[in-house]
Amino acid sequence: MEPSAIPSSPEELAELLHELRLVRRQRKESLRADDRARQSLLAAERSAIFTKTGGRCHICGGTIHGAWQADHVFPHSGGGGHAADNYLPAHALCNNYRWDYTSEEFQHILKLGVWLRTQIERKTPLGLRAAKSFLASETVRESRRKRPQINANPESNHEA
Numbered sequence: 001m002e003p004s005a006i007p008s009s010p011e012e013l014a015e016l017l018h019e020l021r022l023v024r025r026q027r028k029e030s031l032r033a034d035d036r037a038r039q040s041l042l043a044a045e046r047s048a049i050f051t052k053t054g055g056r057c058h059i060c061g062g063t064i065h066g067a068w069q070a071d072h073v074f075p076h077s078g079g080g081g082h083a084a085d086n087y088l089p090a091h092a093l094c095n096n097y098r099w100d101y102t103s104e105e106f107q108h109i110l111k112l113g114v115w116l117r118t119q120i121e122r123k124t125p126l127g128l129r130a131a132k133s134f135l136a137s138e139t140v141r142e143s144r145r146k147r148p149q150i151n152a153n154p155e156s157n158h159e160a
């Protein structure tokens with residue numbers, strides 16, 4: 001896709017991210033249908049999917065050890081074909097962070113993330129403030145994750 005125009009103000013960036021969230025919400029139901037299809041993949045189909053990338057996560061490029069997820073990739077032609085054709089292997093963590101963002105929204109997230117990581121590495125005042133807040137948020141998230149999963153909600157990770 002084409003890179004989108006740079007918003008002219010912080011408020012415009014916030015509005016754009018909000019609009020993209022609304023677009024994502026509208027897509028959610030069809031993605032839930034994909035989720036049901038993914039659960040029905042046969043062992044042979046999962047094996048074929050895993051082989052496509054040589055056992056690497058298609059999102060981050062890292063080697064997959066142990067459990068992994070079959071990530072649905074939207075076919076360019078809209079054609080059907082074999083069920084395994086529309087999937088690529090991914091780490092559960094990568095897939096859970098990526099799964100319901102549109103390409104445009106995900107590009108903004110990548111740009112923001114790359115920019116912020118530089119702020120943190122350079123120890124700018126904003127970078128250090130963001131890092132402190134991020135680490136506190138991660139600590140809370142980790143402690144929630146380690147608790148027994150009584151009411152597991154896979155969507156809770158996406159609202160942070």
Ligand SMILES: [Zn+2]
Nearest residue numbers: 057060091094
């Ligand atoms: Zn990954």
